[in-house]
Amino acid sequence: MSIQKAAVAGGAGNLGPTILKAFVDANFAVTLLSRSSSHSVFDYASLESLTATLTGQDAVVNVLASKIIPIEVHLQLIEAAHKSGVKRFLPSEYGYDTSHSLTAKLPIFCNDKVAVVKRLKEISKQDSTFTFTPIVAGPFFDWSIQKNLIVNLVGPLSPIYNGGDIFFSTCTLSGIGRTFVGALEHPEDTKNRHFYIASAIVTQNQLIEWAGKSDPVAARIRTNGGS
Numbered sequence: 001m002s003i004q005k006a007a008v009a010g011g012a013g014n015l016g017p018t019i020l021k022a023f024v025d026a027n028f029a030v031t032l033l034s035r036s037s038s039h040s041v042f043d044y045a046s047l048e049s050l051t052a053t054l055t056g057q058d059a060v061v062n063v064l065a066s067k068i069i070p071i072e073v074h075l076q077l078i079e080a081a082h083k084s085g086v087k088r089f090l091p092s093e094y095g096y097d098t099s100h101s102l103t104a105k106l107p108i109f110c111n112d113k114v115a116v117v118k119r120l121k122e123i124s125k126q127d128s129t130f131t132f133t134p135i136v137a138g139p140f141f142d143w144s145i146q147k148n149l150i151v152n153l154v155g156p157l158s159p160i161y162n163g164g165d166i167f168f169s170t171c172t173l174s175g176i177g178r179t180f181v182g183a184l185e186h187p188e189d190t191k192n193r194h195f196y197i198a199s200a201i202v203t204q205n206q207l208i209e210w211a212g213k214s215d216p217v218a219a220r221i222r223t224n225g226g227s
């Protein structure tokens with residue numbers, strides 16, 4: 001299976017631009033699916049028009065926001081990709097491992113991301129030419145720092161999760177972009193399975209310590225555990 005043409009849905013968001021750059025850098029032919037207006041979700045409502053748009057594409061990369069966009073939109077994109085003969089679908093995952101039984105029970109995931117992968121499994125079982133790859137990246141490293149989610153660089157307190165010494169994997173936005181290219185350049189290795197990536201495996205306390213050493217502003221960070 002050779003994948004050279006990819007359609008990206010929702011490429012103007014947090015994750016999209018880094019993916020588009022990575023695909024262009026790798027000489028993929030990229031088509032960007034975007035809403036006609038920032039108030040519309042209905043551009044994805046017509047199965048016929050979506051199917052026509054996707055015909056000729058090898059892969060569909062869904063980076064539409066999840067949760068705020070109804071699951072029906074995500075499922076419609078899958079149906080259209082399948083109908084149009086797309087070979088590989090990347091669902092809008094990119095975070096935690098929703099194949100883990102406990103993660104899958106979390107309310108934020110169970111009705112959306114988990115249900116999407118379930119549908120992808122059903123279709124790929126019926127039609128072996130249709131394949132899928134959910135990408136598990138952990139929290140986006142640079143995005144999470146900017147949002148003060150892992151370490152709060154501007155506020156007085158960084159909430160410490162589970163004592164702060166638990167290792168977790170995390171990936172930079174540019175690292176995720178390169179992963180999309182890698183996943184599609186190795187279609188057999190990434191076929192019908194979750195694909196796990198990491199730029200680093202760290203603890204929250206390590207990040208707080210390193211931030212304090214390297215940045216005089218960040219050195220003022222105080223944690224729940226003291227200064």
Ligand SMILES: NC(=O)c1ccc[n+]([C@@H]2O[C@H](COP(=O)([O-])OP(=O)(O)OC[C@H]3O[C@@H](n4cnc5c(N)ncnc54)[C@H](OP(=O)(O)O)[C@@H]3O)[C@@H](O)[C@H]2O)c1
Pocket residue numbers: 009010011012013014015016033034035038039040041063064065066068069092093094095096137138139140143144
């Ligand atoms: N692991 C992490 O730390 C992490 C962090 C953030 C996101 N994520 C995941 O990454 C994926 C993409 O998230 P993102 O933050 O990049 O998404 P986003 O920036 O919120 O939105 C991506 C695109 O979705 C479309 N969109 C947004 N709101 C919409 C609405 N109300 N109705 C219709 N379309 C809408 C827009 O496409 P148009 O171009 O058509 O306007 C937008 O460019 C999601 O699955 C999310 O859960 C993971």
